[in-house]
Amino acid sequence: MAQNATAPNSPIAPLPYVSSRDSRLVAPATGGPLLEVRDLRTWFPIRRGVFSSTVGHVKAVDGVSFNIQPGKTLGMVGESGCGKTTVGRTILRLIPKHAGEVYYKGQDFFAYHGEELRNLRRQMQIVFQDPVSSLNPRMTVGNIIGEPIEVHGIARGAEKREMVAGLLKRVGLDPTYAARYPHEFSGGQRQRVGIARALALSPDFIVCDEPVSALDVSIQSQILNLLDDLQRERNIAYLFIAHNLAVVEHFSDEVAVMYLGRIVEQAPARELYANPKHPYTIALLSAVPEPNPRPKKHRIVLKGEVPSPSNPPTGCAFHPRCPLTRQLAAGASANETVQITSGGEPVRVMGRCVHEAPTLVPKKGEPGHVAACWFTE
């Protein structure tokens, strides 16, 4: 008696659930990654005119690959609009892919359908970036969190209510809040309801899309400590998307930096922060605001316009804004450089950056440190 969560009173539309308690379809793989993403591409059509004909594509995700080990966290950072949310949603099949593969415990996730897919999805949850649009406004918070518990036959009645109360408490909310509706909560409280819901089914993989950005630092720490404890207790793996670089560093084992639909650098968390290679990563780290009213840090300021994923720059997508290529061009011979227009101004950059796209290659530093830049060692 599988129920489909697209029923009108479901807490979130796109995530169907299963009924039976422990119908884990896929045996835990031994040693292999929990999740393997290969050359994933998600393109959105751009439609124009009376017939809505497709005139191009927004290549929101354009060739992303990574692995996540069981019980580990991959942090994901990058410019707003670079495709982080789209990666998370495509992996969970909440939006269709254009190309690429996702393996879950070694099995092709895109090959599952119907009941099997629903079973699998119970193990993969998401905490949405925008809690307003992901919580059904007509359900009490208790029902939002409790429904999947009941639908999956984990508990009902008093036992279910107790579980809900326990989950609310764990995310730092008063259990009596179960009777309230989402609009009666503050932004950060709603975000925590989303977290409690994702935890309800004891998943082994959670996409956390900006899970703590709406929270004050004390509750943020409580939630991060909680996610950390659960990871230890239940071996949960996280794809952790966030803009707060200090939080990402703290929380992640590995960090991937995205720029315009691609990963441009990836490394163990500490290594990335201590030894960033890609100029975009360096700029990003330099822009982190310090909790100090007399900031001293030197800032790298990116010039030029933010590029559009429907019309990405040639070669290295970062070249119109890259401070390194400008710097190098200033000291290079004329035949190595070209003039481009960036932010309405003529700028000299290295020809290679404009003509050839760099790929992710190992860089000097700890093993596992890769970056896509022609000119960093």
Next chain:
Amino acid sequence: MQQPLLELKNLNVGFDTERGLIRPVRDVSLSIYPGQTVALVGESGCGKSVTALSILRLIPQPPGRILGGEVLLEGRDLLKLSEKQMRGVRGKDIAMIFQEPMTSLNPVYTIGDQIVEAITLHQGVSTREAYQIAEESLRDVGISDPHRRIHEYPHQMSGGMRQRVMIAMALSCKPKLLIADEPTTALDVTIQAQILELLRKLQQERGMSILLITHDLGVVAENADVVGVMYASRVVEFATVEDLFDRPQHPYTEGLFRSIPKLGAHHERLETIPGMVPNPMRFPAGCKFHPRCPRTRGCANAIKSGRAEAAIPKGSNVPPDVVQAVDAEGESFPALRKCIEVEPTLREVHGSHWAACHVTENFDKAPGTVPQLEHRREVVPVTIEGDALPDVPVTNAAAMGLKA
């Protein structure tokens, strides 16, 4: 001395719920001067957004109700205006960037239509001109390809883009006061820096004031002139940004600062303030922070071991009475009697530094006025002005992997 642009005097707001009246804003007083940025920080659910919405009279009524107080914009009490007069204030004198952009962008209209509507409503320009202004303001907030983007619907944009659309919309009408509720949480740090820089520039050009609500204490430290800290529906501390970070007075503020995860310090465990935010249905008696407060505990323990002198600051006039209090988990612990019986009000404890804690030096004699601080920050962070690249790549050559 200049007059404040906005003053809140003992603002009180309630919500009638099925379970009774809750009071998300209690006796909130603060002031904002022209061209000043006042940041409001505090625990999730402590009443920051409701305070902001009440200034614009945008809390849903019912269940919301302004229970009392004044909201003075250039001396005029907005709470006394008719709804029609209030419409003239919204968007034009005071614009707001909402915490969750999806709640305030209409999903069935393109973002262009929504910005243009706001512009034509307040500026009396033609639709064509308004489209031009709209495109420019989208470019200002770093949206690429505004000519195409302007025809898109909100769901086609990323979270951060929607937030920037909201910012563009709010700024296009040149308000005197911008209320920005978490304006940059969905943005990466480089675009965040760009937006904050844009706000600073507009602030200088137009003398715009900003009420900045944010959880990011880095953003606060680098952008605010003055900071208010809220806890359990009240302002518990109000000070210049330098003073607040140099010597926080309220134990809640101290706890917040300790909880900040620091870049480069790969902690195993993050510090937190133990316990839970109190439910406004069941606020504890006395100081609302007492069930979680390390200071009252520390003092009580010191008194019990005969070190009352050392524990209680001069002039705070807290009697050395210890009682058993109950924390959020129901555990009992020793606390000062005054803390659990009397709720402290906001008082000026040092020159230009307001706090609401009994166990603060001179608290007993400190005046309890509406906090006014015509302060401008000393250090303005690195600006993004200037067209040539600064000498940054050279100084960062090593970091960039360049051989010297």
